[in-house]
Amino acid sequence: MRIAFVGKGGAGKSALAGTLCRVLARRGHRVLALDADSVPGLALSIGIATSDDWMLSTAAEREEGKGWVLRISPEEAVERFARRGPDGIRFLQFGKPTATVTREQQSSMGAFLQIMTDLGGDGWTVVTDLAAGTRQSYMGWAGAAERMLTVVEPSAKAIMTARRLGRVGEMIPGVRLLGIANKVTAPLERRTITEGLKKAGIPLWAEIPNDPVFAAAARVGRAPYDLDPQAPAIRKLVEIADRLTAEAHA
Amino acid sequence: MKVAVSGKGGSGKTTIAGIVARVLAQQGRKVLAVDADTNPNLGISLGLGVDTTFGLIAARQALDETPPEERQHASTMEELIERFGAEGPDGIRLVQVSKVDHPSPG
Numbered sequence: 001m002r003i004a005f006v007g008k009g010g011a012g013k014s015a016l017a018g019t020l021c022r023v024l025a026r027r028g029h030r031v032l033a034l035d036a037d038s039v040p041g042l043a044l045s046i047g048i049a050t051s052d053d054w055m056l057s058t059a060a061e062r063e064e065g066k067g068w069v070l071r072i073s074p075e076e077a078v079e080r081f082a083r084r085g086p087d088g089i090r091f092l093q094f095g096k097p098t099a100t101v102t103r104e105q106q107s108s109m110g111a112f113l114q115i116m117t118d119l120g121g122d123g124w125t126v127v128t129d130l131a132a133g134t135r136q137s138y139m140g141w142a143g144a145a146e147r148m149l150t151v152v153e154p155s156a157k158a159i160m161t162a163r164r165l166g167r168v169g170e171m172i173p174g175v176r177l178l179g180i181a182n183k184v185t186a187p188l189e190r191r192t193i194t195e196g197l198k199k200a201g202i203p204l205w206a207e208i209p210n211d212p213v214f215a216a217a218a219r220v221g222r223a224p225y226d227l228d229p230q231a232p233a234i235r236k237l238v239e240i241a242d243r244l245t246a247e248a249h250a
Numbered sequence: 251m252k253v254a255v256s257g258k259g260g261s262g263k264t265t266i267a268g269i270v271a272r273v274l275a276q277q278g279r280k281v282l283a284v285d286a287d288t289n290p291n292l293g294i295s296l297g298l299g300v301d302t303t304f305g306l307i308a309a310r311q312a313l314d315e316t317p318p319e320e321r322q323h324a325s326t327m328e329e330l331i332e333r334f335g336a337e338g339p340d341g342i343r344l345v346q347v348s349k350v351d352h353p354s355p356g
Contacts, residue, residue, distance in 0.1 A: 008289065010260010039258055132259040133289035135350045156300050157264070157291045163304065164289060164351035171353050 001248035002126040004142040007151035008161035009039075009132030012182040015214055015224060016151060017129040018045025019234060022225040023241045025087035029125040032078060033089055034116055036141055037131040038096035047223035048085040054095055055081050056111035057104040068110025074119040077111060086223075117144050134161065137168045147244070148177045150202055154189035159196030166200035178205035180240075185210045206243075208236050251279075268295025275340035282331060282343050288350040296338045308349035309334040 003020075005013040018033070018041075025031045035042035040050045059077045060068040070077055082090035094112045097105045119126060128145060130136045142148050150165055152158045162179065169177045179197040184190050184207055197204050211233035217224040224231060251274075255267040267283070275281040285292035293303030312334050313321075325333070335343040 008260070009258070133287065133350070135288045138350045138353050140353075157294055160291060160294075160300060160304055161289055167352065 002145040004128040004145035004148045006130050008158040011151040011153040011158045013151050014041030015045045019224050021127050023237050025089050031089045032126045033091045034128040035093040042129040046085050054104050054108035057108040060107045060111040070114045074115040134164045143172050149180050151180045153183045163200040177202045181207040183210045208233050264295045275342050285346045290346045308346040310348040
Protein backbone atom coordinates (compact mmCIF):
# COMPACT_ATOMS: atom_id res chain seq x y z
CA MET A 1 0.00 0.00 0.00
CA ARG A 2 1.06 3.57 -0.62
CA ILE A 3 0.36 6.55 1.61
CA ALA A 4 1.35 10.20 1.39
CA PHE A 5 1.33 12.74 4.22
CA VAL A 6 0.36 16.32 3.35
CA GLY A 7 -0.58 19.46 5.26
CA LYS A 8 0.60 22.80 6.55
CA GLY A 9 4.11 23.11 7.98
CA GLY A 10 4.24 22.25 11.65
CA ALA A 11 0.98 20.29 11.66
CA GLY A 12 2.89 17.07 12.31
CA LYS A 13 3.33 15.34 8.94
CA SER A 14 6.90 14.12 9.46
CA ALA A 15 6.39 13.09 13.07
CA LEU A 16 3.29 11.07 12.22
CA ALA A 17 4.72 9.65 8.98
CA GLY A 18 7.94 8.54 10.66
CA THR A 19 6.19 7.00 13.63
CA LEU A 20 3.69 5.25 11.36
CA CYS A 21 6.67 3.77 9.48
CA ARG A 22 7.95 2.25 12.75
CA VAL A 23 4.51 0.91 13.63
CA LEU A 24 3.94 -0.63 10.20
CA ALA A 25 7.42 -2.15 10.05
CA ARG A 26 6.97 -3.77 13.44
CA ARG A 27 3.68 -5.21 12.24
CA GLY A 28 5.46 -6.98 9.40
CA HIS A 29 5.24 -4.49 6.54
CA ARG A 30 8.17 -4.02 4.20
CA VAL A 31 8.40 -0.24 4.57
CA LEU A 32 9.99 2.26 2.21
CA ALA A 33 10.05 5.76 3.69
CA LEU A 34 10.38 8.56 1.15
CA ASP A 35 11.19 12.10 2.27
CA ALA A 36 10.15 14.41 -0.56
CA ASP A 37 10.69 17.47 1.63
CA SER A 38 13.92 19.44 1.33
CA VAL A 39 13.39 20.41 4.95
CA PRO A 40 14.55 17.26 6.78
CA GLY A 41 12.15 15.78 9.30
CA LEU A 42 11.21 12.24 8.35
CA ALA A 43 14.61 10.70 9.13
CA LEU A 44 14.66 12.02 12.70
CA SER A 45 11.08 10.87 13.29
CA ILE A 46 11.98 7.35 12.19
CA GLY A 47 15.21 7.27 14.19
CA ILE A 48 17.75 7.69 11.40
CA ALA A 49 20.46 10.34 11.50
CA THR A 50 19.88 13.12 8.97
CA SER A 51 22.44 13.45 6.26
CA ASP A 52 23.12 15.64 3.27
CA ASP A 53 24.13 12.63 1.17
CA TRP A 54 22.88 12.45 -2.39
CA MET A 55 22.05 8.77 -1.95
CA LEU A 56 20.85 8.14 -5.48
CA SER A 57 23.35 10.13 -7.50
CA THR A 58 24.76 7.06 -9.25
CA ALA A 59 21.38 5.44 -9.88
CA ALA A 60 20.43 7.63 -12.84
CA GLU A 61 22.11 8.72 -16.03
CA ARG A 62 21.41 11.55 -18.39
CA GLU A 63 19.53 10.59 -21.55
CA GLU A 64 19.19 12.81 -24.59
CA GLY A 65 15.80 14.54 -24.55
CA LYS A 66 14.65 12.69 -21.42
CA GLY A 67 16.72 14.15 -18.62
CA TRP A 68 17.83 11.91 -15.77
CA VAL A 69 16.63 8.31 -16.11
CA LEU A 70 17.09 5.40 -13.71
CA ARG A 71 19.58 3.00 -15.22
CA ILE A 72 18.34 0.15 -12.99
CA SER A 73 14.87 -0.82 -11.81
CA PRO A 74 13.29 1.20 -8.97
CA GLU A 75 13.33 -1.95 -6.83
CA GLU A 76 17.04 -2.44 -7.43
CA ALA A 77 17.72 1.22 -6.73
CA VAL A 78 16.02 0.88 -3.36
CA GLU A 79 17.93 -2.31 -2.58
CA ARG A 80 21.29 -0.80 -3.43
CA PHE A 81 21.03 2.82 -2.33
CA ALA A 82 18.37 3.22 0.35
CA ARG A 83 19.60 3.88 3.88
CA ARG A 84 18.61 1.19 6.39
CA GLY A 85 16.81 2.34 9.50
CA PRO A 86 15.33 0.64 12.56
CA ASP A 87 12.94 -2.30 12.12
CA GLY A 88 14.15 -2.92 8.56
CA ILE A 89 12.81 0.37 7.22
CA ARG A 90 14.37 1.57 3.97
CA PHE A 91 14.79 5.34 3.60
CA LEU A 92 15.39 7.66 0.65
CA GLN A 93 15.30 11.44 0.46
CA PHE A 94 14.79 13.98 -2.30
CA GLY A 95 17.45 16.24 -0.80
CA LYS A 96 18.02 19.97 -0.63
CA PRO A 97 19.69 21.33 -3.76
CA THR A 98 22.20 24.14 -3.41
CA ALA A 99 21.79 27.47 -5.22
CA THR A 100 23.79 26.10 -8.13
CA VAL A 101 22.37 22.64 -8.71
CA THR A 102 25.16 20.15 -9.41
CA ARG A 103 24.93 17.14 -11.72
CA GLU A 104 25.18 14.87 -8.68
CA GLN A 105 22.13 16.57 -7.14
CA GLN A 106 20.13 16.53 -10.40
CA SER A 107 20.85 12.84 -10.87
CA SER A 108 19.83 11.93 -7.33
CA MET A 109 16.64 14.04 -7.41
CA GLY A 110 15.66 12.60 -10.80
CA ALA A 111 16.17 9.06 -9.53
CA PHE A 112 14.11 9.79 -6.41
CA LEU A 113 11.18 11.10 -8.45
CA GLN A 114 11.22 8.06 -10.68
CA ILE A 115 11.26 5.69 -7.71
CA MET A 116 8.40 7.64 -6.14
CA THR A 117 6.25 7.23 -9.25
CA ASP A 118 7.40 3.93 -10.73
CA LEU A 119 8.14 1.59 -7.81
CA GLY A 120 5.95 -1.50 -8.22
CA GLY A 121 3.18 -1.91 -5.67
CA ASP A 122 3.64 -5.54 -4.73
CA GLY A 123 5.13 -6.15 -1.35
CA TRP A 124 6.09 -2.58 -0.54
CA THR A 125 4.39 -0.29 1.91
CA VAL A 126 5.49 3.15 0.76
CA VAL A 127 5.08 6.10 3.12
CA THR A 128 5.87 9.45 1.52
CA ASP A 129 6.32 12.69 3.47
CA LEU A 130 5.61 15.57 1.08
CA ALA A 131 6.84 19.12 1.64
CA ALA A 132 4.63 21.44 3.64
CA GLY A 133 1.94 23.30 1.75
CA THR A 134 0.24 22.56 -1.53
CA ARG A 135 2.82 22.78 -4.27
CA GLN A 136 4.01 19.17 -4.46
CA SER A 137 0.46 17.81 -4.26
CA TYR A 138 -0.57 19.93 -7.23
CA MET A 139 2.55 18.85 -9.07
CA GLY A 140 1.19 15.33 -8.71
CA TRP A 141 3.85 14.02 -6.38
CA ALA A 142 1.20 12.30 -4.26
CA GLY A 143 -0.21 10.65 -7.37
CA ALA A 144 1.54 7.37 -6.67
CA ALA A 145 -0.23 7.07 -3.31
CA GLU A 146 -3.76 5.69 -2.99
CA ARG A 147 -4.39 7.68 0.15
CA MET A 148 -3.27 11.18 1.16
CA LEU A 149 -3.35 11.64 4.91
CA THR A 150 -4.11 15.34 5.30
CA VAL A 151 -2.75 16.40 8.68
CA VAL A 152 -4.59 19.29 10.31
CA GLU A 153 -3.79 20.88 13.67
CA PRO A 154 -6.31 23.15 15.40
CA SER A 155 -5.47 26.38 13.59
CA ALA A 156 -7.24 28.40 10.91
CA LYS A 157 -4.08 28.32 8.82
CA ALA A 158 -3.83 24.52 8.90
CA ILE A 159 -7.51 24.28 7.97
CA MET A 160 -7.07 26.76 5.13
CA THR A 161 -4.24 24.58 3.80
CA ALA A 162 -6.56 21.57 3.91
CA ARG A 163 -9.18 23.54 1.96
CA ARG A 164 -6.60 24.20 -0.73
CA LEU A 165 -5.57 20.53 -0.76
CA GLY A 166 -9.17 19.36 -1.02
CA ARG A 167 -9.27 19.82 -4.78
CA VAL A 168 -6.39 17.39 -5.31
CA GLY A 169 -8.78 14.51 -4.74
CA GLU A 170 -10.87 15.62 -7.72
CA MET A 171 -7.78 16.19 -9.81
CA ILE A 172 -6.05 12.83 -9.41
CA PRO A 173 -8.25 9.78 -9.97
CA GLY A 174 -7.73 6.96 -7.52
CA VAL A 175 -6.42 9.18 -4.71
CA ARG A 176 -8.47 9.52 -1.53
CA LEU A 177 -7.87 12.32 0.96
CA LEU A 178 -8.27 11.33 4.62
CA GLY A 179 -8.34 14.02 7.29
CA ILE A 180 -6.15 13.47 10.34
CA ALA A 181 -6.83 15.83 13.24
CA ASN A 182 -3.55 16.22 15.16
CA LYS A 183 -2.52 17.80 18.47
CA VAL A 184 -6.12 17.96 19.66
CA THR A 185 -6.37 19.06 23.29
CA ALA A 186 -10.07 19.95 23.70
CA PRO A 187 -13.54 19.34 22.22
CA LEU A 188 -13.55 22.91 20.84
CA GLU A 189 -10.47 22.07 18.79
CA ARG A 190 -12.07 18.87 17.53
CA ARG A 191 -15.16 20.85 16.45
CA THR A 192 -13.05 23.51 14.72
CA ILE A 193 -11.19 20.90 12.73
CA THR A 194 -14.35 18.94 11.89
CA GLU A 195 -16.08 22.04 10.52
CA GLY A 196 -12.96 23.05 8.64
CA LEU A 197 -12.52 19.64 7.01
CA LYS A 198 -16.17 19.71 5.98
CA LYS A 199 -15.50 22.98 4.11
CA ALA A 200 -12.49 21.31 2.55
CA GLY A 201 -14.57 18.34 1.43
CA ILE A 202 -12.22 15.98 3.28
CA PRO A 203 -13.64 13.39 5.70
CA LEU A 204 -12.33 13.40 9.27
CA TRP A 205 -10.81 9.93 9.37
CA ALA A 206 -8.83 9.88 12.61
CA GLU A 207 -7.93 12.08 15.57
CA ILE A 208 -4.58 12.08 17.33
CA PRO A 209 -4.31 13.58 20.80
CA ASN A 210 -1.71 16.12 21.81
CA ASP A 211 1.13 14.04 23.19
CA PRO A 212 3.99 15.34 25.38
CA VAL A 213 6.16 12.46 24.15
CA PHE A 214 6.03 13.90 20.63
CA ALA A 215 6.91 17.36 21.93
CA ALA A 216 9.84 15.91 23.91
CA ALA A 217 11.03 13.91 20.89
CA ALA A 218 10.86 17.02 18.72
CA ARG A 219 12.83 19.02 21.25
CA VAL A 220 15.72 16.55 21.34
CA GLY A 221 15.53 15.37 17.73
CA ARG A 222 14.74 11.74 18.43
CA ALA A 223 12.07 9.38 17.17
CA PRO A 224 8.92 9.44 19.30
CA TYR A 225 8.80 5.64 19.01
CA ASP A 226 12.21 5.37 20.69
CA LEU A 227 11.15 7.62 23.57
CA ASP A 228 8.00 5.69 24.50
CA PRO A 229 6.31 3.15 22.20
CA GLN A 230 3.26 3.21 24.50
CA ALA A 231 2.67 6.95 24.17
CA PRO A 232 -1.02 7.84 23.57
CA ALA A 233 -0.45 9.20 20.07
CA ILE A 234 1.50 6.08 19.13
CA ARG A 235 -1.25 3.79 20.37
CA LYS A 236 -3.60 5.78 18.14
CA LEU A 237 -1.19 5.32 15.21
CA VAL A 238 -1.30 1.56 15.80
CA GLU A 239 -5.09 1.69 15.32
CA ILE A 240 -4.56 3.79 12.21
CA ALA A 241 -2.02 1.32 10.83
CA ASP A 242 -4.46 -1.54 11.30
CA ARG A 243 -7.31 0.38 9.63
CA LEU A 244 -5.12 1.36 6.68
CA THR A 245 -3.97 -2.25 6.26
CA ALA A 246 -7.50 -3.64 6.52
CA GLU A 247 -8.84 -1.15 3.97
CA ALA A 248 -5.97 -1.87 1.59
CA HIS A 249 -6.93 -5.56 1.55
CA ALA A 250 -10.66 -4.99 1.28
CA MET B 251 14.40 48.78 5.02
CA LYS B 252 13.86 45.22 3.81
CA VAL B 253 13.22 42.37 6.20
CA ALA B 254 12.91 38.71 5.17
CA VAL B 255 11.63 35.95 7.44
CA SER B 256 12.55 32.32 6.89
CA GLY B 257 12.79 29.10 8.88
CA LYS B 258 11.17 25.73 9.39
CA GLY B 259 7.46 25.44 8.74
CA GLY B 260 5.36 25.81 11.87
CA SER B 261 7.99 27.67 13.88
CA GLY B 262 6.11 30.99 13.73
CA LYS B 263 7.60 32.80 10.73
CA THR B 264 4.34 34.15 9.39
CA THR B 265 3.00 35.08 12.80
CA ILE B 266 6.16 37.03 13.57
CA ALA B 267 6.26 38.63 10.13
CA GLY B 268 2.69 39.84 10.59
CA ILE B 269 3.40 41.34 14.00
CA VAL B 270 6.58 43.07 12.82
CA ALA B 271 4.65 44.54 9.86
CA ARG B 272 1.89 45.90 12.13
CA VAL B 273 4.39 47.39 14.61
CA LEU B 274 6.42 49.10 11.88
CA ALA B 275 3.26 50.44 10.24
CA GLN B 276 2.01 51.83 13.54
CA GLN B 277 5.35 53.59 13.95
CA GLY B 278 4.52 55.50 10.78
CA ARG B 279 6.34 53.51 8.10
CA LYS B 280 4.89 52.69 4.69
CA VAL B 281 4.83 48.89 4.85
CA LEU B 282 4.65 46.42 1.95
CA ALA B 283 4.02 42.86 3.14
CA VAL B 284 5.07 40.24 0.59
CA ASP B 285 3.87 36.67 1.00
CA ALA B 286 6.14 34.49 -1.13
CA ASP B 287 4.68 31.21 0.13
CA THR B 288 2.79 29.18 -2.50
CA ASN B 289 0.43 28.33 0.36
CA PRO B 290 0.03 31.90 1.61
CA ASN B 291 -1.50 32.90 4.96
CA LEU B 292 0.29 36.13 5.90
CA GLY B 293 -3.07 37.85 5.49
CA ILE B 294 -4.35 36.05 8.57
CA SER B 295 -1.35 37.16 10.66
CA LEU B 296 -1.83 40.75 9.49
CA GLY B 297 -5.49 40.73 10.53
CA LEU B 298 -7.33 40.53 7.21
CA GLY B 299 -9.34 37.53 8.38
CA VAL B 300 -9.58 34.00 7.00
CA ASP B 301 -12.18 34.55 4.27
CA THR B 302 -10.47 37.62 2.82
CA THR B 303 -7.07 35.93 2.92
CA PHE B 304 -8.43 32.78 1.31
CA GLY B 305 -10.01 34.80 -1.46
CA LEU B 306 -6.98 36.88 -2.41
CA ILE B 307 -5.62 36.48 -5.91
CA ALA B 308 -1.87 36.11 -6.23
CA ALA B 309 0.02 38.46 -8.54
CA ARG B 310 1.29 35.65 -10.70
CA GLN B 311 -2.16 34.17 -11.27
CA ALA B 312 -3.61 37.59 -12.00
CA LEU B 313 -0.90 38.31 -14.55
CA ASP B 314 -1.36 34.87 -16.17
CA GLU B 315 -5.09 35.47 -16.45
CA THR B 316 -4.82 38.93 -18.01
CA PRO B 317 -5.85 38.59 -21.66
CA PRO B 318 -2.91 39.21 -24.00
CA GLU B 319 -4.52 42.26 -25.52
CA GLU B 320 -4.81 43.89 -22.12
CA ARG B 321 -1.25 43.23 -21.11
CA GLN B 322 0.71 46.42 -21.25
CA HIS B 323 4.39 46.97 -21.40
CA ALA B 324 6.12 45.92 -18.20
CA SER B 325 4.55 47.60 -15.19
CA THR B 326 6.59 49.35 -12.56
CA MET B 327 6.80 47.88 -9.08
CA GLU B 328 4.43 50.57 -7.84
CA GLU B 329 1.88 49.69 -10.54
CA LEU B 330 2.05 45.98 -9.68
CA ILE B 331 1.60 46.67 -5.99
CA GLU B 332 -1.30 49.03 -6.75
CA ARG B 333 -3.04 46.49 -9.04
CA PHE B 334 -2.46 43.26 -7.11
CA GLY B 335 -2.00 44.34 -3.54
CA ALA B 336 -4.67 44.12 -0.87
CA GLU B 337 -5.34 46.79 1.73
CA GLY B 338 -4.54 45.66 5.27
CA PRO B 339 -4.73 47.25 8.70
CA ASP B 340 -2.56 50.30 9.51
CA GLY B 341 -2.14 51.11 5.82
CA ILE B 342 -0.19 47.94 5.11
CA ARG B 343 -0.25 46.73 1.51
CA LEU B 344 -0.16 42.92 1.12
CA VAL B 345 0.93 41.17 -2.06
CA GLN B 346 0.70 37.42 -2.51
CA VAL B 347 3.30 36.46 -5.10
CA SER B 348 2.14 33.02 -6.23
CA LYS B 349 -0.50 30.63 -4.90
CA VAL B 350 -0.82 26.92 -5.66
CA ASP B 351 -4.36 25.67 -5.13
CA HIS B 352 -5.13 24.47 -8.63
CA PRO B 353 -3.29 22.26 -11.05
CA SER B 354 -1.48 24.25 -13.69
CA PRO B 355 -0.23 23.07 -17.05
CA GLY B 356 3.42 22.15 -17.43
